[in-house]
Amino acid sequence: MSDELNPAVPDEATEAEKPIKQRKNGLYPGVSDELAENMRSGWADTELRDLAPIPQAADTARRRAALSARFPGERLVIPAGNLKTRSNDTEYAFRAATEYAYLTGNQTEDSVLVLEPTADDHRATVYLLPRSDRENGEFWLSGQGELWVGRRHSLTESEALYGIPAADVRELADTLREATGPVRVVRGHDAAIEAALTDKVTAERDEELRVFLSEARLVKDEFEIGELQKAVDSTVRGFEDVVKVLDKAEATSERYIEGTFFLRARVEGNDIGYGSICASGAHACTLHWVRNDGPVRSGDLLLLDAGVETHTLYTADVTRTLPVDGTYTDLQRKIYDAVYEAQEAGIAAVKPGAKFRDFHDASQRVLTEKLVEWGLVEGPVERVLELGLQRRWTLHGTGHMLGMDVHDCAVARTEAYVDGTLEPGMVLTVEPGLYFQADDLTVPEEYRGIGVRIEDDILVTAEGNRNLSAGLPRRSDEVEAWMASLKG
DSSP states (O other), X not given: OBSSSSOOOOTTOOGGGSOOOOOTTOSOOOBOHHHHHXXXXXXXXXXXXXXXXXXXXHHHHHHHHHHHHHSTTOEEEEEOOOOOEEETTEEOOOOOOHHHHXXXXXXXXXXXXXXXXXXXXXXXXXXXXXXXXXXXXXXXXXTTSHHHHOOOOOHHHHHHHHSSOEEEGGGHHHHHHTOOSOEEEOOSSOHHXXXXXXXXXXXXXXXXXXXXXHHHTSXXXXXXXXXXXXXXXXXXHHHHHHHHTHHHHHHSOHHHHHHHHHHHHHHHSSEESSOOEEEEGGGGGSTTOOOOOSOOOTTSXXXXXXXXXXXXXXXXXXXXXXXXXXXXXXHHHHHHHHHHHHHHHHHHTOOTTSBTTHHHHHHHHHHHHHHHHTTSSOSOHHHHHHHTTTHHHHOSOSOOBOSSSSSTTTTSOGGGTTTSBOOTTOEXXXXXXXXXXXXXXXXXXXXXXXXXXXXXEEEEOSSSEEETTTTSOOSHHHHHHHHHHHHO
């Protein structure tokens, strides 16, 4: 009786040859030689043949070609990342690094894309974990083995799917340690890969790679726009789901809203694109309220900021502020309509050739005009805007780029992003808001605890823009009619 399938291995053994680590307090003390031999055989051939390439294979190849052209003669290393421990021996659900998924379409943990320089351009290889080994028992003994977490694609299958030569990632670190010539790596995703390159890379050069990949995503291709529309369409259905169960949320808490939307995200997509904000009452004044443990009361507003992430990792980001009982009070409507007017001005400013900041400035001006008109801040409007005094109640910027990350292209150069110019194919959010904190003594008592945000996902087109989330009503009277129709 042996405690491990490979009880003794040489010091120079590869990762694939090392013993399978067993759980300390497992109920079986070891594996008999007879059982080990039994488990090696008697399995059908399950290799998948005649696989079609993923739909975005041509797009990912084009993206890799652009990357190759930007860094000629340099080895480029882009990791997917590793599993992260949630607690003890359980892990968080894996989500591949955006840069890696953008360039490959693959989403498996521990994977790495490497572009090796050639005389003309680069040779791409995707390094992956192969199928679980049946010889050493990994497939049934390892916590990440096939019988525990499911089947991985073989390297041959992966080549067919992604259109990139595939190799065993367990040998990559040793290969990189011996690499010569200039190297860049996307940091922050795979410590072992970074350690193998520690004497070959610099933070400045690696940041240039990361910035380039962030800016490459500023303009979306047709595949990406289609995926974002899918994400938005599922999100619209998720908002409809929530409205239909508001009575159940009133009987429980904001968690019912969170769970309802999550169900839609998991059924139609990969996940939620970010933590859903299900903020009822004064919680709407907390910009990223994701605790979602408060009461839902008739007469209050519900600020729902949520987005479905597609299976290809593109996310929507939509917000509506809804009257829980289906009807805005006069004051709620006044504040809501002001935010709607600001959003209308912001959306109108989204067009090719406009500055990215234009839609923010247009929305902020409308909100400031309202605050001055209501006597909450002393004018004139130009003075308030110059000093930023409106920010006590508007708080955040009016939008951001959207894509594979909810705040997409975040490390792009300032001159290419917030100081840049809008182009057809860019997708951004327009999301003005007004927030009157429950303890804000500078506003009348009836304003306190009211928070309103309206957010839509806007595609810049050659002619102007298209609201991808137009399937959800925005005007206050239309919101009320829509809610009434869903509640029957």
